[in-house]
Amino acid sequence: MSKPHTASAPVEPAPASNFLRSIIDADIASQKYANRTDTAGQALPQVITRFPPEPNGYLHIGHAKSICLNFGLARDYQGRTHLRFDDTNPAKEEQEYVDTILDSVQWLGFSWTQDGVAHLHYASDYFERLYAMAEYLITAGHAYVDSQSADDMAANRGNFNQPGKDSPFRNRPAAESLAMFRRMKAGEFADGAHILRARIDMASPNMNLRDPAIYRIRHAHHHRTGDAWCIYPMYDYTHPISDALENITHSICTLEFQDHRPFYDWILERMAEGGFFAKPLPHQYEFARLNMTYVVTSKRKLRELVEEHIVDGWDDPRMPTLVGMRRRGFTPEAIQLFCERTGVTKSDSWIDIATLDGCLREDLDPKAPRATAVLRPLKLVIDNFPADEVIDCHAPVHPQFPERGNRTVPISATLWIEQDDFMEVPSKGYFRLFPGNKVRLRYGFVIECTGCDKDADGNVIAVHCNYFADSKSGTEGSANYKVKGNIHWLSVAHALEAEVRLYDRLFTDPQPDAGGKDFKLALNPNAKEVVTAFVEPGLATARPDDKFQFERHGYFVADRVDASATRLVFNRITTLKDSWAK
Incomplete structure (x- = not known):
């Protein structure tokens, strides 16, 4: 640590x-x-x-x-x-x-x-x-x-x-x-x-x-x-x-x-x-x-969730069981901090689940090494980048702890970016990619969007751009470029495919079983989403329970998979900030 x-x-x-x-x-x-x-x-x-x-x-x-x-x-x-x-x-x-x-x-x-x-x-x-x-x-x-x-x-x-x-x-x-x-x-x-x-x-x-x-x-x-x-x-x-x-x-x-x-x-x-x-x-x-809030702890009701296959077992990361929370990526230190902060009284009260998430972020932030992941990939083609060239870019393992060193992320002519980092017709205040706009590839070069390719249904399937060879982050030339947008990316040739499970609260009602309510009517249909994503090559050595902050997306943990499996699987532990806050 x-x-x-x-x-x-x-x-x-x-x-x-x-x-x-x-x-x-x-x-x-x-x-x-x-x-x-x-x-x-x-x-x-x-x-x-x-x-x-x-x-x-x-x-x-x-x-x-x-x-x-x-x-x-x-x-x-x-x-x-x-x-x-x-x-x-x-x-x-x-x-x-x-x-x-x-x-x-x-x-x-x-x-x-x-x-x-x-x-x-x-x-x-x-x-x-x-x-x-x-x-x-x-x-x-x-x-x-x-x-x-x-x-x-x-x-x-x-x-x-x-x-x-x-x-x-x-x-x-x-x-x-x-x-x-x-x-x-x-x-x-x-x-x-x-x-x-x-x-x-x-x-x-x-x-x-x-x-x-x-x-x-x-x-x-x-x-x-x-x-x-x-x-x-x-x-x-x-x-x-x-x-x-x-x-x-x-x-x-x-x-x-x-x-x-x-x-x-x-x-x-x-x-x-x-x-x-x-x-x-x-x-x-x-x-x-x-x-x-947003939790049911009755053993009988938790058993119903398991036996009716509403969840994937007692260690489903959506469950409030300790085996489920452990698989989700919760740390013992975060749970101890939460229990200490909520105090001990003789008066019944409700603790907002956001308090637990806050303790989790507080514990994970200084510990979790940073990594890049593209969860909803869209291809970005740098038309003027030499086709066979690969350039190493360097990003900190943790921005607050330079002594932990840097990680190497290669860049090539074809990249993965997030789908919402491009808009053909930008909305007001949108500073990421759109035709004619410049952004910086985080830890890499400044690029200028030149257009996009679409399929027969009009869906964008690739974005095109040119890069400025003297704009690489960490070089003197980078200071000559002032851009408002900064986007994450991965080289298509080097990125690793991964299954990423985006977990959220299991219930939409803050008190799902209070007053005799049928708690199953409050199940959150979006409590689990599975996406095929790409992660940086350094995560090839991730082991079960290794935790990371995927920059921009939140905290994630490498999940346990079958011994014969070779694919990478990551569970979202929590987002970078409370997405439920009003």
């Missing part, structure tokens, strides 16, 4: 709001989590966070916010972050998702390994202990086996305006519930026949405290434990216990879990009473999830 440009240091914006830092500062000042040790007697840091994805899909930009928040806070406070897979729902979880999540977290620039110890965990690691604690809840009178049907259970739960009704099995003796629970574990019952519930308060105004389920029967193969279990713990039961087992200090969730926090606390208090955990216990904090 090149050294940062220091000619004019940008003014750093004020740090974004993050209320969690104030909480952590207070906890450290009070020594709330000081002087703790793990089971091996090793001192524990005062800040331990966790990122707990369910391996049932691909991570998206919303998950990136959580990853950057949890790993970033732990880094800044000399703590650590655990990566824990919430793998308690075997029907929807696969090893494929585990693998892509591991890869995505590392690609974003974070690690769950500290001092040689990998803090990588799975909820399934704790199945035996979770089960033992459930048995304790039963024997202590805090849980019971409910044998109602699912419909009866739902009807008796009540609603926000009506308290729930006690299950007829709520006062089932602890010994009977324990025996039933063990039979559930032994596989004696069908799915849904019984369920283990916490005994809390069926009249609570918080629906999450109305005797929530903590274990259900599910005869399904688990991607890690196989068929060893046919009962699985619920997330709201597993989450706080896993946090406590891992000595998590600050358990950070999105706002939809705020109403679940009382049950989180209830579970941990009961387990502390039973001697399973010592205080201080983990504490859950909630922040507003990332809502970004």
